[in-house]
Amino acid sequence: MNRKELTKDMQNFAGAGFITRTKFAAYMGKTNPRHVDKYLEGLERIGTNYFIPDVVEALLREVSR
Numbered sequence: 342m343n344r345k346e347l348t349k350d351m352q353n354f355a356g357a358g359f360i361t362r363t364k365f366a367a368y369m370g371k372t373n374p375r376h377v378d379k380y381l382e383g384l385e386r387i388g389t390n391y392f393i394p395d396v397v398e399a400l401l402r403e404v405s406r
Contacts, residue, residue, distance in 0.1 A: 348397045359390035379403060 342350070352358060354368050362381060366374040380400050384391050 344397055344401060347401070348394055351393050351397060355393065358393055359387065360393050360396060361389050362391070365391070365396060 351360060351365075351368060354360075355364055360368070362374045362377065365381070366372070366377045369377055371377055380396065380403055381391060382399075384395050384399055
């Protein structure tokens with residue numbers, strides 16, 4: 342899955358351009374939101390929401406390590 346497809350898929354899942362930590366954990370198939378913290382570390386957020394393209398970029402960066 343490339344960046345564009347992943348971004349679109351995550352936006353469809355979230356129903357918006359932003360996603361919460363809990364919803365991102367559910368998207369990743371995790372029941373505990375703490376298991377996705379490594380992907381969200383250092384990202385800017387608005388309230389409890391993260392901008393999905395930023396999350397996708399961090400996710401792909403972490404996976405490529």
